[in-house]
Amino acid sequence: MSEKILAITGPTSGIGKYTVTELAQDYDIIILLCRNFAKGNTVKNQILSEYPNKQVAIIKCDLSDLASVMKAATELMTEYKYVDCLINNAGVFSLTRQRTEDGYELMFGTNYLGHFLLTHLLFDLIMKSADKQIIIVSSGAYKFTSVGNRNFEYPLTYNPMKAYARSKLATLYFMQELNEQFSKMGLNVAAIHPGAVSTNLGKTKYNKTIGDAIYKLLDPLFISPKEGALSTIKVAREGRLYRGEYVYKGKRKAIESYGLNYFDRKRMIRETLEALQLNQFMSRT
Numbered sequence: 661m662s663e664k665i666l667a668i669t670g671p672t673s674g675i676g677k678y679t680v681t682e683l684a685q686d687y688d689i690i691i692l693l694c695r696n697f698a699k700g701n702t703v704k705n706q707i708l709s710e711y712p713n714k715q716v717a718i719i720k721c722d723l724s725d726l727a728s729v730m731k732a733a734t735e736l737m738t739e740y741k742y743v744d745c746l747i748n749n750a751g752v753f754s755l756t757r758q759r760t761e762d763g764y765e766l767m768f769g770t771n772y773l774g775h776f777l778l779t780h781l782l783f784d785l786i787m788k789s790a791d792k793q794i795i796i797v798s799s800g801a802y803k804f805t806s807v808g809n810r811n812f813e814y815p816l817t818y819n820p821m822k823a824y825a826r827s828k829l830a831t832l833y834f835m836q837e838l839n840e841q842f843s844k845m846g847l848n849v850a851a852i853h854p855g856a857v858s859t860n861l862g863k864t865k866y867n868k869t870i871g872d873a874i875y876k877l878l879d880p881l882f883i884s885p886k887e888g889a890l891s892t893i894k895v896a897r898e899g900r901l902y903r904g905e906y907v908y909k910g911k912r913k914a915i916e917s918y919g920l921n922y923f924d925r926k927r928m929i930r931e932t933l934e935a936l937q938l939n940q941f942m943s944r945t
């Protein structure tokens with residue numbers, strides 16, 4: 661029997677950290693894709709202390725830097741022949757307008773574009789695996805905006821909630837496109853809304869003070885990372901049951917009309933391929 665391989669982004673904090681430490685029991689090899697090696701090492705040691713027989717690898721991957729994403733994918737492709745499950749969990753919420761290395765608005769560039777490129781580059785490996793699974797951690801915030809026309813331009817005005825919502829709506833469209841094109845080839849793809857979870861989201865180095873203050877105020881209303889990780893863990897374990905679904909609290913949830921615009925989805929995918937200079941949707945050998 662072949663070894664089961666999990667790769668996850670954002671395993672160093674909040675929902676991703678709980679997800680990977682819990683799912684470690686289900687996989688033989690766990691690949692931590694993270695931007696901070698020291699934080700990755702802490703999670704690696706935590707997993708190994710509980711499961712000494714597992715193989716845990718850390719690959720540096722800054723999703724706000726497309727060159728770093730390419731380097732990470734190349735490293736992963738050199739080391740491994742397949743990936744059973746890729747969890748696109750990392751995310752950023754920034755109250756201030758920031759640029760990625762490549763000039764995109766930070767949340768759009770990280771939450772959507774970085775993950776799109778990573779998935780594109782690893783797609784062959786995923787399709788070669790037994791489970792053929794991709795889990796996209798999106799957000800119910802997708803409802804707060806439409807995709808608009810200028811996603812790939814650095815915005816002149818900035819509404820953090822709308823910018824976050826746009827990045828998450830894009831991930832929801834990405835899930836639908838993957839499902840439309842590849843479910844017949846056995847791909848199990850689903851998107852998750854974890855709920856409102858008490859994590860480090862929003863506490864970037866630029867707005868940590870405001871982020872902390874908001875969290876202090878709202879914390880009693882938020883659920884724990886353990887509760888927030890419930891849907892991702894459930895879907896990872898029962899992928900076929902959730903093919904093409906949007907999942908909240910461990911149950912399928914209908915995507916509201918804002919998130920189902922066919923033409924917006926097709927345009928978003930087309931513009932993404934142009935921006936990333938890719939000549940097809942997902943790499944295929």
Ligand SMILES: NC(=O)c1ccc[n+]([C@@H]2O[C@H](COP(=O)([O-])OP(=O)(O)OC[C@H]3O[C@@H](n4cnc5c(N)ncnc54)[C@H](OP(=O)(O)O)[C@@H]3O)[C@@H](O)[C@H]2O)c1
Nearest residue numbers: 670672673674675722723724750751799856857859860861
């Ligand atoms: N918390 C909520 O209420 C909520 C609600 C809906 C959806 N979500 C989504 O859930 C996911 C997990 O977020 P969380 O709440 O657990 O937040 P978190 O505690 O801030 O964790 C975010 C993770 O993403 C990583 N990350 C951020 N920017 C990155 C980059 N440029 N490159 C690589 N990794 C990066 C972080 O790495 P570092 O440890 O190095 O910072 C961390 O591991 C996100 O996609 C978020 O949008 C959260």
